[in-house]
Amino acid sequence: MSSESRAECVVEGLVPVRRPIGGRVPRLPVAALSSTGTASMTYGIAAVDASGRVSERGVLRALGWRTGDRVRVWCSRNAVIVRSCVDGELAVAERGRVPIPSLLRERCAIRPGDRVLLAGSAEYGVLLVHTMSTVEVMLAQHHAACNGQESGEAL
Template structure:
């Protein structure tokens, strides 16, 4: 098969991150979506997603900035803990790296079968959707 060799169903590419390749193969049933706003201390609460992931108070997680998003993963010896009211603490350094401000809407995506929660600032979501919005405006469906 040479250069075009396939590993599973994912073709190797140079310019695409492994994370984005992984996301291409998620089924709709594996992803649950929620919206939350961080409080002044940087905590977010989205109990429905935590319940879908099976993360109860005391569950340990690690939080990793990845581009303009935060990836939260279960970790036996995780540095962060789901709070008693189901709140997730987002460290100040991670919030700063992803330009997350208190009160700013965040899109949360629970990748249930992979035990991950990905947090996207609404500014990133708006930018990703911009091309679709331009299509709608240019299609004649809108005023």
């Protein structure tokens, strides 16, 4: 599809179509959504502070973590992993700020001011920290895998 016809599709989608009173409204194509049941994770987005700490109240509340709780922090291929651990070498700081050591921030390309996705699982006592660039890659891969399954054409 040429860029001009894509632009026309966008404009057509934004401009209301006049139809006779009582006329049937056409259905728009919608991507199929799959339901996996109840969410097992709690999500939030937070900015990394100047000291390399992150905090998002909803996620920390769901995890049940409080100031002084011990945690162990390491990184996988594409995420920082924080696990509640009695003998953890780090602790949750005041106001629920979770520290990410500088070496791990360097490995995962996390800088002060960056916004990150926090995904917490109370069941496993774990917090995953993903950069927005990692989230973009995961979403692109997911949508590429779903290509052709939607009922509408992407712009």
